[in-house]
Amino acid sequence: MTFKNKVVWITGASSGIGKGLVEHLSKIDCKLIISARNKAKLENIKQTCKTPENVAVIPFDLAEIDNMKTVVENAINCFGKIDVLINNGGISQRSLIVNTDISVDKKLMDVDYLGTVALSKALLPHFIKNQKGQFVVVTSLMGKFSSPYRSGYCGAKHALHGFFDALRMEHEKDNIKVTIICPGFVNTNIAKNALIGDGSLQNSQDQATENGLTVQQFCSRMIKAIEKEKFEAYIGKKEILGVYLKRFFPKLLHRFVMKSAVR
Template sequence: MNQKTIWITGASSGIGEALVNAYDSLGHKTIISARNQAALEQIKEKANNPKNIYVLPLDLNAPDSFAIKTKEAIEAFGKIDVLINNGGISQRSLAAETSLAVDRKIMEVNFFGTIGLTKELLPHFMKNKSGHFVAISSLVGKFGTPYRSAYAASKHALHGFFDSLRAEHYKDNIYVTIVCPGFIRTHVSINALTGDGTPLNQMDEAQDKGMSPEQCAKEIIKAIEKQKEEVLVGGKEKYAVYLKRFFPGIFSKILRKAKVR
């Protein structure tokens, strides 16, 4: 492949870190963003080609910084070809026990943070008449499950926004890929917010037995290369999307009884 520049948010761990390592091994340039600058620097130090990695700390809950951060990202290597919106936070709490402040925080980071950064980079893609936005959603972006009401809502919202964006900018040669991971072996459940906003600090059993971040990254990169509009990534849990679509009543009964926390 021709060398490209990929901007990855949520790059300090999990799927984001795996994507950085995969793109590094393929010889591409990456701009890596997250709040934890120290973790980003460590990833760069361990890379095969550290000169191809630019560390750009970013807080998705600080929209006032997006314009200057986007300008810095573009100037890092002169051009951006792909933005992978991977940063976000999850949830593990019942809707009735979750404060509205937590609902708002999850929506602010996962939805408004993602689309805010996307809108800042969009003129760059339009000017170049090329570009690729990747939104890391979730299987719960296709259906809601217990303990994830705000998280599911934020991911559902991403689908609506990026489906619209894809249609609006097809003429500009701008592509959109929505990725829906299932259970991936990351710290997403450990860092998930509970009803009062404190982290769960506990690994989900299903998460612990899930697909490795490295395999997930490979499938995401493959989907990007093929310019797929949407891709499901994970194990057998991804077939729940089809069960929901074709047998919604049965799906609802299973979901009510399932141990999904």
């Protein structure tokens, strides 16, 4: 797959990985649709692109799942088609289970899981009609194994793997691809914007997050994985070893995580 002449829709495009993807892809001969809740931020990002006329802004909230069909119609109308949807929008969490109100778990599922699923299901008929398309889903290494302080986040990310693995199987006949991207630590504001037990923001950076890959490094690797149409890609530093420890030595992974200072 090549991004040239494609229409690519990116959610969570106002900051972090999403903003980095816009910066990378805007230098390629493709058209972009960028989405997040904050329209003003999206418009500012659009103006920094090489060809702003090839960038469309569609603001919406992933938690409002009943609006997805309208959101998809508006997106398709921007350039007449969509070739790739990069499901990047979402929120994280930093709180112990015993201290986390169930409303926080619900919000994580509503945004990270149900919002992404609802948007993808609304776009799916368009891909089927065109007999092509690619769903890219940004989950996390926490979608492959878990860590303390992230119970609701891990649950939502694990759920995305289950759903999109099934979608890939059901629609292989329609030439629809699914690439699941599992980031490790990336130096973004994800930790600062993570929810704590009462639903408010953590408002502080994790050392592990700060020491992670730069957004530029991560996006470069992610774009290559999408172009190769990989089923899954684990992108990070030594933390990606956790995927293989979980598969073959789960008790050993448990001990490593319990000894780590990661929060």
